[in-house]
Amino acid sequence: xxxPPCDGSLWSLTAQGGDLARRHLHGLDASVALDxxxxxxxxxxxxxxxxxxxVLIATTDQLTAALAAIELDGIARRVVLCxxxxxxxxxxxxxxxxxxxxxxxxxxxxxxxxxxxxxMPGSPVRLPRRETEWVLLTSGTTGAPKLVVHTxxxxxxAIKPNSFTAAAGSVWSTFYDIRRYGGLQVFLRAAxxxxxxxxxxAKEPVADFLARVGRHGVSHISxxxxxxxxALMSPAAGLMAPKYVRLSGExxxxxxxxxxxxxxxxxxxxxxxxxxxxGVGFTVDDGMAGFPASLVGQGAEVEMKIADGSLRIRSSxxxxxxxxxxxxxxxADGFVDNGDELELRDGRYYFVGRRGGIINVGxxxxxxxxxxxxxxxxxxxxxxxxxxxxxxxxxxxVVAEVVARQEPSDALQGEIIAACRGTLxxxxxxxxxxxxxxxxxxxxxxxxxxxx
Amino acid sequence: xxxxxxxxxxxxxxxxxxxxxxxxxGDDTMLLESGLDSLCFAVVVARLEDRLGVDPFQxxxxxxxxxxxxxxxxxxxxxxx
Numbered sequence: 143x144x145x146p147p148c149d150g151s152l153w154s155l156t157a158q159g160g161d162l163a164r165r166h167l168h169g170l171d172a173s174v175a176l177d178x179x180x181x182x183x184x185x186x187x188x189x190x191x192x193x194x195x196x197v198l199i200a201t202t203d204q205l206t207a208a209l210a211a212i213e214l215d216g217i218a219r220r221v222v223l224c225x226x227x228x229x230x231x232x233x234x235x236x237x238x239x240x241x242x243x244x245x246x247x248x249x250x251x252x253x254x255x256x257x258x259x260x261x262m263p264g265s266p267v268r269l270p271r272r273e274t275e276w277v278l279l280t281s282g283t284t285g286a287p288k289l290v291v292h293t294x295x296x297x298x299x300a301i302k303p304n305s306f307t308a309a310a311g312s313v314w315s316t317f318y319d320i321r322r323y324g325g326l327q328v329f330l331r332a333a334x335x336x337x338x339x340x341x342x343x344a345k346e347p348v349a350d351f352l353a354r355v356g357r358h359g360v361s362h363i364s365x366x367x368x369x370x371x372x373a374l375m376s377p378a379a380g381l382m383a384p385k386y387v388r389l390s391g392e393x394x395x396x397x398x399x400x401x402x403x404x405x406x407x408x409x410x411x412x413x414x415x416x417x418x419x420x421g422v423g424f425t426v427d428d429g430m431a432g433f434p435a436s437l438v439g440q441g442a443e444v445e446m447k448i449a450d451g452s453l454r455i456r457s458s459x460x461x462x463x464x465x466x467x468x469x470x471x472x473x474a475d476g477f478v479d480n481g482d483e484l485e486l487r488d489g490r491y492y493f494v495g496r497r498g499g500i501i502n503v504g505x506x507x508x509x510x511x512x513x514x515x516x517x518x519x520x521x522x523x524x525x526x527x528x529x530x531x532x533x534x535x536x537x538x539x540v541v542a543e544v545v546a547r548q549e550p551s552d553a554l555q556g557e558i559i560a561a562c563r564g565t566l567x568x569x570x571x572x573x574x575x576x577x578x579x580x581x582x583x584x585x586x587x588x589x590x591x592x593x594x
Numbered sequence: 595x596x597x598x599x600x601x602x603x604x605x606x607x608x609x610x611x612x613x614x615x616x617x618x619x620g621d622d623t624m625l626l627e628s629g630l631d632s633l634c635f636a637v638v639v640a641r642l643e644d645r646l647g648v649d650p651f652q653x654x655x656x657x658x659x660x661x662x663x664x665x666x667x668x669x670x671x672x673x674x675x
Binding site for chain 1 (some may be wrong): 611612632633635636637639640641643644651652659
């Protein structure tokens with residue numbers, strides 16, 4: 143691959159960031175300097191063979207996926223990023239729905255093209271740039287994933303040149319997998335912003351990842367609130383010293399924002415509202431949970447409205463459509479409804495939970511997340527999961543599993559219930575609290591909530 | 595503690611938490627007249643499941659709902675056997 147004039151492709155935008163020899167993509171087992179890519183390829187066949195094709199990138203490793211994505215944008219007609227935890231049962235559905243012509247893999251599955259982190263020198267490819275569709279898979283807990291169509295311009299719409307969050311020389315990292323929307327945003331920020339990137343690995347313990355992030359001098363790092371709670375439980379959390387800490391993908395409650403600010407004193411802490419379908423809505427950097435009500439309606443780039451209690455977003459950053467016959471992604475006016483419900487308090491909107499996750503206690507609604515936010519505020523609580531338990535008197539009651547920072551006790555249990563009672567309506571107060579050593583954080587970095 | 599004592603203990607605990615005034619509880623006291631509301635009973639059942647390891651309402655073969663405190667206690671005693 144050569145260094146082309148800027149034609150809007152990911153490679154040309156990456157090259158524009160300059161200093162390719164000093165910028166790296168760091169995987170767990172290998173690192174690639176971006177200038178290697180200027181004079182070679184990660185693929186075992188000429189990339190021109192994939193011109194105009196619909197290509198599934200299905201690698202084990204995030205590094206090989208990143209390399210293939212850089213090479214294929216602007217050349218393939220469509221690039222489908224296969225997340226690491228896609229069930230083999232769903233693979234045929236994905237292949238058919240996306241009309242896959244070729245598979246690029248690193249040994250994860252049989253493929254037409256092999257990609258590896260060892261860059262083979264090759265002659266520069268000069269092909270006219272075409273607009274490549276980027277397809278991301280949603281991570282629904284049940285059923286087949288949905289295939290969400292973006293373009294490079296919708297994906298990078300929130301990335302501003304020369305802003306603090308895209309400073310040249312930055313070293314980015316993320317707890318996310320870059321084949322998920324949240325991780326892809328970080329990959330693209332590093333690429334467009336003249337930075338390097340440290341990739342996570344599913345087979346690496348959290349403490350080792352944190353240590354590696356520290357060794358590479360990561361300056362900007364993102365993850366879900368669940369990722370961050372888990373990181374702060376590790377003694378290795380102190381091995382990194384980021385300047386910018388970002389949360390997205392789940393509700394960022396005040397407790398985790400405060401914890402991160404207290405722990406990473408030199409970092410600015412921001413939380414973003416983003417989803418695969420809605421794109422990046424907005425970023426909040428005032429250190430407070432929720433977002434100012436003044437954001438709603440306004441905005442040159444992102445238009446927001448609240449309808450039936452949930453947030454709707456219209457912007458050039460939203461996905462355009464789903465592949466396959468699964469209904470529209472946007473409503474008739476072009477708004478995306480993510481099912482995130484909001485509550486207005488004192489001029490600020492707070493996310494209270496997802497429409498699908500409501501627990502019904504004797505006919506009264508409870509969002510698990512609003513109860514978790516109260517529990518997490520207790521200084522002895524690291525994280526919590528609120529769920530429904532079947533009940534003969536009210537249909538269901540709210541119960542909580544809690545990871546404590548200290549030795550759990552009956553007294554602590556009583557304190558947590560008292561704290562809930564002080565803030566929440568009686569039907570929202572957990573009927574029972576169970577202390578657990580750990581809560582499951584699923585592949586997409588979100589708390590694993592059982593389907594009800 | 596006997597099962598009955600565990601149950602009465604939870605009644606008192608939940609009444610205290612929810613700010614309810616319990617009537618003196620005898621075997622013949624009607625649940626509806628005990629001073630607790632549905633949410634209180636729901637909480638009592640959830641707590642007893644954690645404390646005794648059973649929820650007799652999920653396993654009961656007949657669907658006679660307990661009417662008195664005595665019925666309620668018996669339901670748990672049978673489930674625990």
